[in-house]
Amino acid sequence: MSTPLIEFKGVKTGYGQMEVLHGIDLHVDQGEIVTLIGSNGAGKTTTLMTLSGVNKVWEGEIWYEGACLNGVPPHEIVARGICHVPEGRQIFRDLTVEENLRLGAYLRSDQAAIQKDLEHSFDMFPILRERSFQLGGTLSGGEQQMLAIARGLMGKPKVLLLDEPSLGLAPLIVADIFETVKRVNKEEDVTVVLVEQNANLALKTANRGYVLETGTITLSDDADKLANNPKVREAYLGG
Ligand SMILES: Nc1ncnc2c1ncn2[C@@H]1O[C@H](COP(=O)(O)OP(=O)(O)OP(=O)(O)O)[C@@H](O)[C@H]1O
Numbered sequence: 001m002s003t004p005l006i007e008f009k010g011v012k013t014g015y016g017q018m019e020v021l022h023g024i025d026l027h028v029d030q031g032e033i034v035t036l037i038g039s040n041g042a043g044k045t046t047t048l049m050t051l052s053g054v055n056k057v058w059e060g061e062i063w064y065e066g067a068c069l070n071g072v073p074p075h076e077i078v079a080r081g082i083c084h085v086p087e088g089r090q091i092f093r094d095l096t097v098e099e100n101l102r103l104g105a106y107l108r109s110d111q112a113a114i115q116k117d118l119e120h121s122f123d124m125f126p127i128l129r130e131r132s133f134q135l136g137g138t139l140s141g142g143e144q145q146m147l148a149i150a151r152g153l154m155g156k157p158k159v160l161l162l163d164e165p166s167l168g169l170a171p172l173i174v175a176d177i178f179e180t181v182k183r184v185n186k187e188e189d190v191t192v193v194l195v196e197q198n199a200n201l202a203l204k205t206a207n208r209g210y211v212l213e214t215g216t217i218t219l220s221d222d223a224d225k226l227a228n229n230p231k232v233r234e235a236y237l238g239g
């Protein structure tokens with residue numbers, strides 16, 4: 001068995017005095033789409049924030065590409081190829097679509113390649129080409145989500161962390177976004193960690209999944225097996 005790309009070993013973290021993750025173990029292999037499902041407040045966002053170095057590990061270890069990430073600052077984690085597309089998107093509302101995309105490449109200096117990747121994002125998300133001069137803040141929710149993902153990809157990440165990409169979007173747009181995520185994963189070999197409350201869609205998109213309940217992982221399996229697991233069906237898939 002090869003070493004996983006990402007590994008959490010007994011990771012604990014929290015806020016102030018309150019422990020939120022109670023020692024979680026999980027791994028993500030190179031090339032996978034792994035989803036983390038769970039109810040509001042389970043600790044999904046906290047897990048991603050800890051992986052991206054924003055939250056400190058209290059106990060346990062996070063490993064990535066054979067190195068321990070504990071104590072590595074967030075900007076260094078980005079530079080090593082882990083890109084976090086946060087909950088709520090956080091695009092720059094007063095910058096145009098193209099400016100937002102260019103900012104995604106801020107760590108790069110290869111201008112010709114950046115231009116090529118910009119064209120490539122427009123091919124992946126044609127709506128963004130149409131809107132390239134429009135201000136980010138005036139895009140629809142679905143367009144903003146596409147922009148957030150496309151901007152993340154402009155940094156040429158090895159791993160994309162997606163936090164609730166479906167939030168507040170119509171089902172058709174969500175399906176479209178998830179198809180694009182699958183394409184990016186396959187065609188560009190980007191490993192994806194997908195946090196979702198929409199368990200149905202997440203399990204259709206991912207290879208494997210973990211169920212997080214109040215800071216503890218209670219189940220992990222192939223996505224199709226989780227989708228057929230009676231407990232998951234009852235709790236997260238509406239029976
Ligand atoms: N900055 C913070 N300060 C204090 N407590 C926090 C902070 N962020 C999150 N929490 C708490 O940590 C717990 C886990 O929150 P988290 O955001 O990780 O959940 P989640 O699974 O992403 O939920 P949701 O599906 O609602 O996004 C919650 O009880 C939340 O109130």
Ligand SMILES: [Mg+2]
Nearest residue numbers: 044045046087
């Ligand atoms: Mg969250």
